[in-house]
Amino acid sequence: MKTELTISTDAIDESALAKRREMSGGMGAVVCFLGVVRGSEGDNAISAIDYEAFEPMARRQFELLFAELGQRWPVESVRLVHRIGVVPVNEPSLWLEVVAPHRPEAFDACQFLIDEMKKKVPIWKKPLPA
Amino acid sequence: MKTELTISTDAIDESALAKRREMSGGMGAVVCFLGVVRGSEGDNAISAIDYEAFEPMARRQFELLFAELGQRWPVESVRLVHRIGVVPVNEPSLWLEVVAPHRPEAFDACQFLIDEMKKKVPIWKKPLPA
Amino acid sequence: MLLKVSVKFWSYLADHAGCKKAEIEIVNGATLAKLHEAVCEQFPKLAGSKNSTLKAVGLEYEDDDFVLSDGDEVSFFPPVQGG
Amino acid sequence: MLLKVSVKFWSYLADHAGCKKAEIEIVNGATLAKLHEAVCEQFPKLAGSKNSTLKAVGLEYEDDDFVLSDGDEVSFFPPVQGG
Numbered sequence: 009m010k011t012e013l014t015i016s017t018d019a020i021d022e023s024a025l026a027k028r029r030e031m032s033g034g035m036g037a038v039v040c041f042l043g044v045v046r047g048s049e050g051d052n053a054i055s056a057i058d059y060e061a062f063e064p065m066a067r068r069q070f071e072l073l074f075a076e077l078g079q080r081w082p083v084e085s086v087r088l089v090h091r092i093g094v095v096p097v098n099e100p101s102l103w104l105e106v107v108a109p110h111r112p113e114a115f116d117a118c119q120f121l122i123d124e125m126k127k128k129v130p131i132w133k134k135p136l137p138a
Numbered sequence: 139m140k141t142e143l144t145i146s147t148d149a150i151d152e153s154a155l156a157k158r159r160e161m162s163g164g165m166g167a168v169v170c171f172l173g174v175v176r177g178s179e180g181d182n183a184i185s186a187i188d189y190e191a192f193e194p195m196a197r198r199q200f201e202l203l204f205a206e207l208g209q210r211w212p213v214e215s216v217r218l219v220h221r222i223g224v225v226p227v228n229e230p231s232l233w234l235e236v237v238a239p240h241r242p243e244a245f246d247a248c249q250f251l252i253d254e255m256k257k258k259v260p261i262w263k264k265p266l267p268a
Numbered sequence: 269m270l271l272k273v274s275v276k277f278w279s280y281l282a283d284h285a286g287c288k289k290a291e292i293e294i295v296n297g298a299t300l301a302k303l304h305e306a307v308c309e310q311f312p313k314l315a316g317s318k319n320s321t322l323k324a325v326g327l328e329y330e331d332d333d334f335v336l337s338d339g340d341e342v343s344f345f346p347p348v349q350g351g
Numbered sequence: 352m353l354l355k356v357s358v359k360f361w362s363y364l365a366d367h368a369g370c371k372k373a374e375i376e377i378v379n380g381a382t383l384a385k386l387h388e389a390v391c392e393q394f395p396k397l398a399g400s401k402n403s404t405l406k407a408v409g410l411e412y413e414d415d416d417f418v419l420s421d422g423d424e425v426s427f428f429p430p431v432q433g434g
Contacts, residue, residue, distance in 0.1 A: 023153040033177030033227055040170040043241070043434045047163030059433075062361055062426060066433075068410035090433060097163055102434050111173070111252065119245055122434060128412070130426075131433035132362035173351045192278055192343060196350075198327035220350060232351050252351060258329070260343070261350035262279035
């Protein structure tokens with residue numbers, strides 16, 4: 009399984025990521041997920057979220073999750089970008105793509121990765137007031 | 139709920155679709171699905187799939203599914219493109235995007251739409267040998 | 269009295285029927301089930317896939333007990349395969 | 352004999368501790384649980400979130416019964432919130 013992990017303060021460039029996609033002739037399904045910063049946290053309007061990462065451990069934990077994903081599903085590639093630092097409202101903090109032969113495993117693997125990431129990858133949010 | 143439906147013989151332009159996305163400040167999740175023509179059908183290598191649609195009924199059935207989706211989940215927008223005619227191996231025949239406040243409803247609505255489409259929307263495949 | 273309805277065949281049903289569209293005359297009050305039987309008599313190669321054939325009137329799916337009207341545009345097609 | 356370990360605090364635990372990193376001396380054979388208690392004595396504001404605090408040694412999560420070695424780089428942090 010091919011994996012690509014980016015943790016960066018740069019804005020996520022969806023088009024560039026889509027253009028760099030490589031998939032072999034046996035692959036039939038691509039699922040992408042974008043997590044976008046919403047305009048409120050609880051009852052409070054916010055302008056942005058400041059994401060802090062313990063980056064070496066975040067990378068290590070993502071790699072462990074990729075390995076587990078690769079053992080559970082016949083996925084050809086996983087690419088994940090987590091933006092850190094200040095991410096303004098309406099911009100994506102997370103972009104994730106799973107390429108697989110068929111739809112069910114693509115959806116399952118994508119959701120697994122997000123669920124597990126939210127338990128294990130050391131990244132934290134600080135909402136910045138509007 | 140905003141909906142946009144395209145049934146066309148044109149190649150699907152993912153980047154253009156991504157650039158035209160509009161989402162309000164309350165939206166936190168975007169799920170995209172691409173269905174891509176695989177290089178084989180059963181045991182046979184193929185070069186392409188020729189998709190035939192009963193287009194007015196396909197539109198009508200998609201609209202009914204969009205309406206059902208909009209009643210079940212708080213989705214802000216659904217965009218769907220189904221390419222018809224000859225779609226070569228490795229190119230997408232289906233592109234689908236759901237924008238919603240949170241991740242679970244975005245994934246559920248997206249999968250619902252694909253599942254139901256595959257039961258109700260009158261489109262058929264003819265594999266073309268390699 | 270007879271009704272006139274049109275029947276369109278889609279995907280491989282058009283190959284089996286040998287045409288894409290037929291005009292059928294059928295007794296007043298006939299149901300979609302009755303039409304389906306009449307069509308299978310006229311196009312015997314359609315009988316083999318009768319149980320899996322989906323039926324629509326206009327742009328809507330209809331059941332076998334749907335009562336036809338003069339001028340109805342009926343479609344017969346195999347299980348759909350979009351995506 | 353004493354071990355020397357470093358402890359990094361992340362997210363709001365750094366605010367509560369008032370610093371991002373501390374060097375701690377602790378008895379040989381001490382577990383991560385023992386270290387956690389010692390740290391909460393030294394930084395009393397960390398005690399309130401003790402039960403929800405996650406602990407890692409190096410880049411791996413470790414349990415309370417993990418036995419520390421000299422030079423270990425320990426991290427304490429609140430529940431993670433990526434995505």
